[in-house]
Amino acid sequence: MILFSPALAGCFLLALAASYVWVCLASPLRKVPGPRLSLFTSWVLKWHEFRAHRTQYIHRLHLRYGPAVRIAPNEVAFASAEGVKEIYGSGGSGYDKTEFYNLFQVYGRRTMFSTLNKQDHAKRKRVLADRYANTNVLRSASLDGIKERSKRFVDRCSKSLGGSIDLFICKGYSGFPTTNDLRSLHDYAFDCVSHHLFHPYGSDSLRNEEDEKIMRQVAFDDSLQNRLLSYYNPGLHAVVKNILALFSKPRETPLADNLVLSATSKSDPLEFTLLSRMQDKNYDLEQLDMAAECTDHMAAGIDTTGDALCFLMWEISQPRSVHVQKRLQEEIRSADPATPFDKLPYLDAVVMEGLRCFPAIPMSLPRYVPAGGRTIDGYYVPGGTIVSAQAYSTHRVDQRVFPEPERFNPDRWLQDAGDLDRKRLFFAFASGGRGCIGKHLALAEMKTLLIDVYSRYSTQPEESMTDGDMEMSDQLISSQPRGQKCWMKLVSLEGTS
Numbered sequence: 001m002i003l004f005s006p007a008l009a010g011c012f013l014l015a016l017a018a019s020y021v022w023v024c025l026a027s028p029l030r031k032v033p034g035p036r037l038s039l040f041t042s043w044v045l046k047w048h049e050f051r052a053h054r055t056q057y058i059h060r061l062h063l064r065y066g067p068a069v070r071i072a073p074n075e076v077a078f079a080s081a082e083g084v085k086e087i088y089g090s091g092g093s094g095y096d097k098t099e100f101y102n103l104f105q106v107y108g109r110r111t112m113f114s115t116l117n118k119q120d121h122a123k124r125k126r127v128l129a130d131r132y133a134n135t136n137v138l139r140s141a142s143l144d145g146i147k148e149r150s151k152r153f154v155d156r157c158s159k160s161l162g163g164s165i166d167l168f169i170c171k172g173y174s175g176f177p178t179t180n181d182l183r184s185l186h187d188y189a190f191d192c193v194s195h196h197l198f199h200p201y202g203s204d205s206l207r208n209e210e211d212e213k214i215m216r217q218v219a220f221d222d223s224l225q226n227r228l229l230s231y232y233n234p235g236l237h238a239v240v241k242n243i244l245a246l247f248s249k250p251r252e253t254p255l256a257d258n259l260v261l262s263a264t265s266k267s268d269p270l271e272f273t274l275l276s277r278m279q280d281k282n283y284d285l286e287q288l289d290m291a292a293e294c295t296d297h298m299a300a301g302i303d304t305t306g307d308a309l310c311f312l313m314w315e316i317s318q319p320r321s322v323h324v325q326k327r328l329q330e331e332i333r334s335a336d337p338a339t340p341f342d343k344l345p346y347l348d349a350v351v352m353e354g355l356r357c358f359p360a361i362p363m364s365l366p367r368y369v370p371a372g373g374r375t376i377d378g379y380y381v382p383g384g385t386i387v388s389a390q391a392y393s394t395h396r397v398d399q400r401v402f403p404e405p406e407r408f409n410p411d412r413w414l415q416d417a418g419d420l421d422r423k424r425l426f427f428a429f430a431s432g433g434r435g436c437i438g439k440h441l442a443l444a445e446m447k448t449l450l451i452d453v454y455s456r457y458s459t460q461p462e463e464s465m466t467d468g469d470m471e472m473s474d475q476l477i478s479s480q481p482r483g484q485k486c487w488m489k490l491v492s493l494e495g496t497s
C-alpha cells in the first residue's frame with residue numbers, strides 16, 4: 001500500500017523535477033546567451049510558432065543576446081557568417097536535416113528537399129542538379145518560356161491601367177477571380193516553374209481559370225498550426241485533427257496532384273525540363289518519385305518567387321523608394337533591348353536588396369549537430385542539438401556588414417568594400433550543398449518580369465493598403481503578406497523619356 005501513498009508520489013515527482021532542473025543547469029547550452037526560461041522549456045518558442053511569429057521572436061532574441069542565442073533547451077539559433085558556414089557548409093552540405101522536414105514528404109516519398117541525411121540527398125541531387133544549372137536555365141528553350149510568361153503577365157496588368165490590381169491574391173473587384181483578374185505574381189511563378197518542370201504540360205494560370213485554381217491550392221497554405229501539431233505531437237494530432245480542421249485546414253492539393261500525375265505520365269517533355277532528366281532510364285526513378293519531386297519543386301517555386309517579387313515591388317512603389325524605381329527604370333530603358341537580364345548591375349542590386357530585406361524563406365532551417373558535438377561560432381554545442389540560422393536575421397544583425405539594416409538600400413550591393421562579408425551573410429537561398437537548387441531559375445524569373453514591368457510602367461501603392469497588410473507572416477517555411485493582399489496602381493511611362 002505504501003507504494004501508492006500520495007506523499008511518496010509527491011516525493012517522486014519532486015525528485016523528477018529536481019533532476020530535470022539539474023540536467024538543464026548542467027547542459028553545455030547554459031553558456032550560450034539566451035532567455036533563462038529557454039534553458040528549461042521550449043514552450044515559449046512553440047507559442048510564437050503557433051502564432052506565426054517564430055521568425056520575429058528569434059530576431060528579437062538576436063538583437064538582445066547577439067548572433068548566437070539559445071531558444072529552447074535543445075535548440076540554438078545563429079546569425080553569424082561563422083555559424084552559417086559551419087552548419088550549412090561543413091563537409092559540403094552541412095549538418096543533416098531534422099525530422100521537421102518529414103512534414104514535406106510527398107505521396108509518402110522523400111524528395112530531394114525532404115531527405116534528411118547527406119548520402120540520400122547527394123544521390124538525388126546528382127539526378128536533378130543539371131536542369132537547374134544556370135547554363136540550362138539560360139538556354140533559349142527555357143528562357144524564351146519565361147519571357148513569354150512575363151509578357152503575358154504584363155499584358156494582363158495593362159488591362160488595369162487607371163484602376164488597381166492585387167498582385168498577391170488577385171481577388172479581382174468582386175472578390176472572385178475571373179479571367180480578367182488572372183495576373184498575380186504567383187500565377188506567373190506557377191506558369192514559369194511548371195514550364196521548367198514539364199513543358200509542354202505546364203500550367204497556363206495567367207489565362208486559364210482552372211489552372212489558377214491549382215495555383216491557389218498550392219500557394220495559399222494555411223495549415224501552419226495543423227502541421228506543427230502533427231510534427232510535435234502526432235498522437236494528439238490524430239485525436240483532435242477533425243476539430244483542428246475547422247480552424248486550420250490540413251494541406252490537400254488534389255488539383256495539383258492531377259496536373260503533376262498527368263504530366264509525369266507523358267513520355268515527351270522537352271529536353272530542358274526536369275522531367276526529361278528524371279525519365280532518363282539510367283536513373284531508374286518510379287513515376288511516383290518523379291511526381292513527388294515535381295510537386296515539391298512546384299510548391300518551392302510558387303510562393304517563394306511570387307512573394308519575393310510581391311514584397312520587392314511593394315517596397316519600390318513606396319514614396320521612400322521612388323528614387324530606386326526611377327533609377328531602375330532609367331537603367332532598363334537606356335539599355336540596348338538585347339542586353340541580357342543578368343548584365344544590368346542596378347537591377348541586380350535591387351533584387352539582392354529585395355531578397356535581403358524580404359527573404360521569401362525568412363525563417364530558420366533546422367539541422368542536427370553531428371554526434372560528438374561541434375564548436376559553432378565559439379560555443380560548444382553537443383551532438384543532437386538542433387541548430388539553425390534564419391535569413392531574416394543574418395541579413396540584419398551584423399550592422400558592420402549591413403549598416404541601417406531596416407533601410408531598403410540597393411546601393412550597398414554596388415560597393416566593392418565589404419562585398420565578401422555581405423555575400424557570406426546573404427542567406428535568402430540558404431547556402432552550401434543544400435542551398436536552393438532553383439536559385440538561377442528564380443533570379444531569371446524575377447529579373448525578366450521586373451524588366452518587362454518597369455520598362456513600361458511605374459508602380460504606386462493603393463491608398464487602402466496599410467503597412468500592417470505587408471508585414472511578413474510566417475507560414476511553415478515561407479512567408480507572405482499578413483493582409484494576404486498587395487493592391488497597387490500601374491502608371492504608363494509612355495510619353496516620358
Ligand code: HEM
Binds near residue numbers: 361
Ligand atoms: C526567390 C525564390 C526562392 C527562394 C528565396 C528560395 C529559397 C530556398 C531556400 C532558403 C532553400 C533551403 C531550404 C532548407 O534548407 O530548408 C531552398 C531549397 C530549395 N529550393 Fe528554393 N527558393 C526560391 C525559388 C525556388 C525555385 C524557383 C525552385 C524550383 C523550381 C526552388 C526549389 C528548391 C528546392 C528543390 C530546394 C531543396 C534543395 C535541396 O534540398 O537540396 N526554389 N530554396
